[in-house]
Amino acid sequence: xxxxxxxxxxxxxxxxxxxxxxxxxxxxxxxxxxxxxxxxxxxxxxxxxxxxxxxxxxxxxxxxxxxxxxxxxxxxxxxxxxxxxxxxxxxxxxxxxxxxxxxxxxxxxxxxxxxxxxxxxxxxxxxxxxxxxxxxxxxxxxxxxxxxxxxxxxxxxxxxxxxxxxxxxxxxxxxxxxxxxxxxxxxxxxxxxxxxxxxxxxxxxxxxxxxxxxxxxxxxxxxxxxxxxxxxxxxxxxxxxxxxxxxxxxxxxxxxxxxxxxxxxxxxxxxxxxxxxxxxxxxxxxxxxxxxxxxxxxxxxxxxxxxxxxxxxxxxxxxxxxxxxxxxxxx
Amino acid sequence: xxxxxxxxxxxxxxxxxxxxxxxxxxxxxxxxxxxxxxxxxxxxxxxxxxxxxxxxxxxxxxxxxxxxxxxxxxxxxxxxxxxxxxxxxxxxxxxxxxxxxxxxxxxxxxxxxxxxxxxxxxxxxxxxxxxxxxxxxxxxxxxxxxxxxxxxxxxxxxxxxxxxxxxxxxxxxxxxxxxxxxxxxxxxxxxxxxxxxxxxxxxxxxxxxxxxxxxxxxxxxxxxxxxxxxxxxxxxxxxxxxxxxxxxxxxxxxxxxxxxxxxxxxxxxxxxxxxxxxxxxxxxxxxxxxxxxxxxxxxxxxxxxxxxxxxxxxxxxxxxxxxxxxxxxxxxxxxxxxxxxxxxxxxxxxxxxxxxxxxxxxxxxxxxxxxxxxxxxxxxxxxxxxxxxxxxxxxxxxxxxxxxxxxxxxxxxxxxxxxxxxxxxxxxxxxxxxxxxxxxx
Numbered sequence: 121x122x123x124x125x126x127x128x129x130x131x132x133x134x135x136x137x138x139x140x141x142x143x144x145x146x147x148x149x150x151x152x153x154x155x156x157x158x159x160x161x162x163x164x165x166x167x168x169x170x171x172x173x174x175x176x177x178x179x180x181x182x183x184x185x186x187x188x189x190x191x192x193x194x195x196x197x198x199x200x201x202x203x204x205x206x207x208x209x210x211x212x213x214x215x216x217x218x219x220x221x222x223x224x225x226x227x228x229x230x231x232x233x234x235x236x237x238x239x240x241x242x243x244x245x246x247x248x249x250x251x252x253x254x255x256x257x258x259x260x261x262x263x264x265x266x267x268x269x270x271x272x273x274x275x276x277x278x279x280x281x282x283x284x285x286x287x288x289x290x291x292x293x294x295x296x297x298x299x300x301x302x303x304x305x306x307x308x309x310x311x312x313x314x315x316x317x318x319x320x321x322x323x324x325x326x327x328x329x330x331x332x333x334x335x336x337x338x339x340x341x342x343x344x345x346x347x348x349x350x351x352x353x354x355x356x357x358x359x360x361x362x363x364x365x366x367x368x369x370x371x372x373x374x375x376x377x378x379x380x381x382x383x384x385x386x387x388x389x390x391x392x393x394x395x396x397x398x399x400x401x402x403x404x405x406x407x408x409x410x411x412x413x414x415x416x417x418x419x420x421x422x423x424x425x426x427x428x429x430x431x432x433x434x435x436x437x438x439x440x441x442x443x444x445x446x447x448x449x450x451x
Numbered sequence: 452x453x454x455x456x457x458x459x460x461x462x463x464x465x466x467x468x469x470x471x472x473x474x475x476x477x478x479x480x481x482x483x484x485x486x487x488x489x490x491x492x493x494x495x496x497x498x499x500x501x502x503x504x505x506x507x508x509x510x511x512x513x514x515x516x517x518x519x520x521x522x523x524x525x526x527x528x529x530x531x532x533x534x535x536x537x538x539x540x541x542x543x544x545x546x547x548x549x550x551x552x553x554x555x556x557x558x559x560x561x562x563x564x565x566x567x568x569x570x571x572x573x574x575x576x577x578x579x580x581x582x583x584x585x586x587x588x589x590x591x592x593x594x595x596x597x598x599x600x601x602x603x604x605x606x607x608x609x610x611x612x613x614x615x616x617x618x619x620x621x622x623x624x625x626x627x628x629x630x631x632x633x634x635x636x637x638x639x640x641x642x643x644x645x646x647x648x649x650x651x652x653x654x655x656x657x658x659x660x661x662x663x664x665x666x667x668x669x670x671x672x673x674x675x676x677x678x679x680x681x682x683x684x685x686x687x688x689x690x691x692x693x694x695x696x697x698x699x700x701x702x703x704x705x706x707x708x709x710x711x712x713x714x715x716x717x718x719x720x721x722x723x724x725x726x727x728x729x730x731x732x733x734x735x736x737x738x739x740x741x742x743x744x745x746x747x748x749x750x751x752x753x754x755x756x757x758x759x760x761x762x763x764x765x766x767x768x769x770x771x772x773x774x775x776x777x778x779x780x781x782x783x784x785x786x787x788x789x790x791x792x793x794x795x796x797x798x799x800x801x802x803x804x805x806x807x808x809x810x811x812x813x814x815x816x817x818x819x820x821x822x823x824x825x826x827x828x829x830x831x832x833x834x835x836x837x838x839x840x841x842x843x844x845x846x847x848x849x850x851x852x853x854x855x856x857x858x859x860x861x862x863x864x865x866x867x868x869x870x871x872x873x874x875x876x877x878x879x880x881x882x883x884x885x886x887x888x889x890x891x892x
Contacts, residue, residue, distance in 0.1 A: 153696075153712045162711045170706065277532050279728055281760070291763040294739055301710075301740050376705035377728060377760070421708035424698045428708065 171413020176368035177390025180361035196387020202366025237362020279377030526588030533576025537756035541811030670724035679724030754808030812855030
């Protein structure tokens with residue numbers, strides 16, 4: 121017992137030392153560029169904005185993983201589809217102009233992507249449902265590559281643009297409190313993330329269907345005995361994940377230039393965020409997403425280099441090593 | 452939930468899943484668009500093959516002159532897809548246009564007629580692809596001359612291959628390093644775009660006229676961005692301008708944490724060294740974070756994509772650009788004017804009204820040199836002799852040559868042959884480029 125406590129404290133000390141080291145390095149590099157509170161505040165705000173998108177994607181990973189036990193690498197494709205469908209629908213005349221056009225296009229895009237999510241599950245996961253989970257993961261990678269290829273054929277290689285939600289034009293309104301630069305779209309992203317998280321939590325907690333999904337995640341065989349159809353739950357989980365991905369893509373679209381291959385990086389970062397929380401907890405996935413966005417932005421901001429992805433992948437490697445030591449403990 | 456946790460940890464394949472991610476990361480690191488573009492590469496090759504046959508067929512059906520000599524081949528590689536496509540597409544369009552104009556072939560000084568074929572390939576903005584395609588053109592297609600390289604990084608990867616095969620390569624990318632290595636001219640390499648030093652000279656003059664003494668320099672990671680930064684360092688300091696902040700970004704980035712540092716440095720102007728989409732995105736970010744500062748671009752942004760990707764943000768920015776963008780306002784005495792207007796008319800007619808960019812002009816200059824060199828050749832030269840003769844022709848005969856990028860005077864010491872007046876200065880106004888000469892500053 122004592123040994124266990126000791127082990128735990130030493131691990132905690134190690135973690136604290138790691139965090140302190142990162143903070144010290146960031147502070148040191150920042151002070152060389154005369155960074156003050158305003159600069160750090162700016163990087164934190166931008167980091168939370170980016171992190172909120174990762175959090176939305178991570179929620180999709182957690183949904184599919186808990187219910188089906190599959191890591192769905194096609195999640196990034198849903199993000200791309202959500203963004204590009206919205207752009208295309210907005211450009212067609214029948215969805216209308218301005219803000220109404222945007223809302224209609226966004227809703228249609230979410231519906232379309234959700235349908236695609238369910239269809240993908242029925243076509244690729246259902247026939248292989250008795251296969252090894254690793255096989256299923258590889259199938260999702262294949263699905264991702266297939267969807268990206270189709271997107272390249274349909275949308276081409278050039279980046280598109282979507283007007284921002286607030287102004288319905290290319291230039292967003294910007295708030296400048298205390299010298300910070302905050303885009304209205306960043307607030308939309310944050311609000312959407314919080315709303316999606318709340319709705320999802322309520323749905324899983326309060327509704328019968330949500331409870332069935334949760335039952336499936338706890339024990340599939342027992343829930344089958346209780347009359348829950350795990351195959352149906354799997355399709356529903358994929359649908360919800362696709363919807364979450366699409367929403368992430370849509371709120372992100374005005375901040376970036378949606379393009380057919382945007383899903384790979386963002387899907388991987390969403391996965392990193394979800395894996396930081398062990399892939400099974402919704403609040404942990406949100407926390408992981410925000411933390412990842414923060415670390416990435418702070419590190420990129422103080423080093424003057426555009427290598428944001430590098431820092432995200434350093435975090436991934438850290439998560440990998442942690443996951444290994446954890447798995448090792450159980451053997 | 453505890454139950455689920457145990458379940459999750461118990462599965463050993465969870466770790467295998469992570470392994471998959473690491474592998475995916477490797478793919479991601481090798482280039483964002485690798486996974487999806489394999490199909491395009493295949494498609495691209497087939498279309499080119501089809502075009503090749505049509506070009507040859509066309510030249511075969513034209514009335515054959517008395518003596519038919521060797522068929523000439525020009526190898527052309529541009530970045531038609533990928534992040535460099537804003538530059539590569541007008542270049543490839545220009546190559547197709549000239550291939551059509553040359554369908555009748557050329558007649559040498561000895562009266563022998565030769566068909567001319569332009570083999571057009573796409574390197575997908577990837578330097579490795581570019582190097583592989585150039586090797587293919589040299590060894591399998593046995594081309595006489597190369598016009599290759601949209602992006603500086605790609606051209607630099609192709610250059611040593613051309614040197615080793617002893618074939619002249621005319622680059623459409625701008626880094627000085629393509630034609631010069633440690634102060635020595637690389638004998639087999641030429642380029643048509645103005646130097647980044649020329650851009651920097653204009654930028655320094657403009658900054659002086661504004662009275663700005665410290666700038667934030669934002670450049671893309673890669674050969675082109677690095678070359679613009681080095682050029683700026685070379686020209687800004689003697690002009691009394693310090694670079695208070697230098698920050699780099701990826702060409703495809705849409706978020707720019709470096710803006711925080713730029714803001715903290717308190718510089719008086721922003722200078723951008725990138726091509727679209729990077730230059731558009733970074734200009735947009737600069738407008739948000741430093742709304743009161745003038746923004747100055749480089750000649751890598753002289754195409755319509757720079758404006759179309761962020762029309763509101765780039766409005767009012769100034770940059771040095773080739774005269775192609777304001778040809779109609781030039782005085783008639785300008786030696787380039789006739790060629791510029793001819794190119795604009797031809798290009799517009801050929802593409803059905805695509806916007807003019809200076810990059811198509813770089814391809815035109817390069818291909819015209821190659822075409823001129825080919826028509827100077829005598830029959831009975833073998834391939835190696837032809838390749839050497841083309842190199843010699845470009846080095847010695849392209850003098851007082853009014854192209855789209857300026858009046859070229861190539862010599863053994865200078866394989867570009869332009870000074871900074873090859874560029875003009877423009878301002879983005881009402882979604883287009885307008886002439887902004889120093890008299891208006």
